[in-house]
Amino acid sequence: MTPLTPARPPGRPRSGINDVVFAATLSTVRELGYARATVERIAAAAGIAKTTIYRRWPTKGALIVDCLLDAFGPVPLEGGSRAEIVSSAVRWTAGKIGEPGVGDAFAGVFSDGVSDPELREILSSRLQDPYRLALQEALGEPEHRVLFLIDVVVGTLLHRMGMTGEPMVDGDVDALVEMVLPLFHREPDSP
Amino acid sequence: MTPLTPARPPGRPRSGINDVVFAATLSTVRELGYARATVERIAAAAGIAKTTIYRRWPTKGALIVDCLLDAFGPVPLEGGSRAEIVSSAVRWTAGKIGEPGVGDAFAGVFSDGVSDPELREILSSRLQDPYRLALQEALGEPEHRVLFLIDVVVGTLLHRMGMTGEPMVDGDVDALVEMVLPLFHREPDSP
DNA sequence: TGGTTTCGGAACCTAAGGTAGCGCAATTCG
DNA sequence: CGAATTGCGCTACCTTAGGTTCCGAAACCA
Numbered sequence A, B: 001m002t003p004l005t006p007a008r009p010p011g012r013p014r015s016g017i018n019d020v021v022f023a024a025t026l027s028t029v030r031e032l033g034y035a036r037a038t039v040e041r042i043a044a045a046a047g048i049a050k051t052t053i054y055r056r057w058p059t060k061g062a063l064i065v066d067c068l069l070d071a072f073g074p075v076p077l078e079g080g081s082r083a084e085i086v087s088s089a090v091r092w093t094a095g096k097i098g099e100p101g102v103g104d105a106f107a108g109v110f111s112d113g114v115s116d117p118e119l120r121e122i123l124s125s126r127l128q129d130p131y132r133l134a135l136q137e138a139l140g141e142p143e144h145r146v147l148f149l150i151d152v153v154v155g156t157l158l159h160r161m162g163m164t165g166e167p168m169v170d171g172d173v174d175a176l177v178e179m180v181l182p183l184f185h186r187e188p189d190s191p
Numbered sequence C: 001t002g003g004t005t006t007c008g009g010a011a012c013c014t015a016a017g018g019t020a021g022c023g024c025a026a027t028t029c030g
Numbered sequence D: 001c002g003a004a005t006t007g008c009g010c011t012a013c014c015t016t017a018g019g020t021t022c023c024g025a026a027a028c029c030a
Helices: A018-032 A039-046 A050-056 A060-072 A082-098 A102-114 A117-139 A143-164 A170-184 B018-032 B039-046 B050-056 B060-072 B082-098 B102-114 B117-139 B143-164 B170-184
Strands: none
Touching: A018 A039, A018 A050, A018 A060, A018 A102, A039 A050, A039 A060, A060 A102, A060 A117, A082 A102, A082 A117, A082 A143, A082 A170, A102 A117, A102 A143, A102 B102, A102 B143, A117 A143, A117 B143, A143 A170, A143 B102, A143 B117, A143 B143, A143 B170, A170 B143, A170 B170, B018 B039, B018 B050, B018 B060, B018 B102, B039 B050, B039 B060, B060 B102, B060 B117, B082 B102, B082 B117, B082 B143, B082 B170, B102 B117, B102 B143, B117 B143, B143 B170
C-alpha cells in the first residue's frame, strides 16, 4: 500500500514561517507603500533571508496574492435573501480592502498585473475565481453577471483607494450597495 | 507696453515633437504593454533621444498623463437631460478606454500611482479634476457625488481591462449605464 | 553516519527610471 | 556678423529592485 500522505518527505522540514511572512508583508506595505515594500525589506521584517521567500513563492506577485488570500479568508455568504447575500458580500469586501495594508497590497498587485499576463492569470485563477464561483453558487447567477458585479465592486473600491490613498467611507459603501442591489432583484429561477 | 505673449524667447525653439511622442507612446504601449513600454523604447519609436523626453516631462507618469489628456480631449456634454449627459459621458469614457493603448496606459499609470503620492497628485489634479468639474457643472451635482460616479465608471472599466486584458464589451457598458442612471434621477434643484 | 532538503548569506545579473556633461544646432539680440 | 541662449542627440553613469546562483551550515530520516 502506498499511503496517501507519506509520513514526511526526507530532508530538513520547512519551518512554519508563512504566517510571519504574511504579517511582515502587510505591515511593510502599510508602512512604506506597495512599491517600496521590496522583497528584501519584507524578508528583513520577517527575520528571514530573501532567498527563503523566493524558495516558496516564484515572484513577488505570487507572494502578495497568497498574502491576500490569507488576509481575506472565505467570503461570508450566510444571508437569507439574494439581496442580503449581495449586501453582506459588498460590505465584507469593502471592510477587507479597508484593512491596513490590504487595500494597498491589492491595488499594487492588481496594477502590476496590468502589464504582466502571468500575474494576471494568477490573480484571476487564485484570487478571483474562488470568490466568483462561491457567489455564482450562492446567488444562482451565471458567470458573466457575477463577473460584472466583481468588476463594479472591486473596481470602484480600488479606484477610490488608488486616487485618494484612503479606503471608501461608510456612506459611500452604502451607496455602492444600493447601486448594485437592483442588478439582482429579479429571481433567476422563480417559476 | 509689455506684450502678453513675447514674440519668442531667446535660444533654439523646441521642435514640434509632442504629437510624435504621444503617438509613439500609445503605439509602444499597445505593442509591448505598459511596463515594457520604457521611456527609452518610446523615445526610439518617436525617433528622438531619451533625454529629450526627460527635458519636457519630469517623470514617465507625467508623460503618460499628458498623453492620456491628448488622447481623451474634452468630454462631450451636449446631452439635454441629466440622464442623457450621464449616459453619453459613460459611453464616451468606455470608448476612449477601449481605444488601442489608451486603456493599457491608463491602467498602468493608475497602478503606478498606488504607491507614488506625487504621481497620484498629478493624476488627480491634471486628469480627473477637469472632467470632474465639467460634470459637476453640467449635472449640477456636488463634488462627492460626481467623484463617486467617476470611481464607479472608471474603476469598473479599468478593473475589467486589468483582469481580462480586453476592454468591456458593449452589452456590459449598457448595463453599467443602466446601473448608474438611478443615481441621478432626482433633479437636485427642482422646487 | 550518510543522504536529502532547507536556511542564511553574499555576490551577482538584468531591466528600468532618471541624471550629468559634452558638443552641436538653431534662434534672438546687439 | 558675432555673442548669448536654449534645445537636441549622445554617451556614460547612478540607483533601485526583481530575481538567480552558489556555498556552507543546520535539521531531519534511515
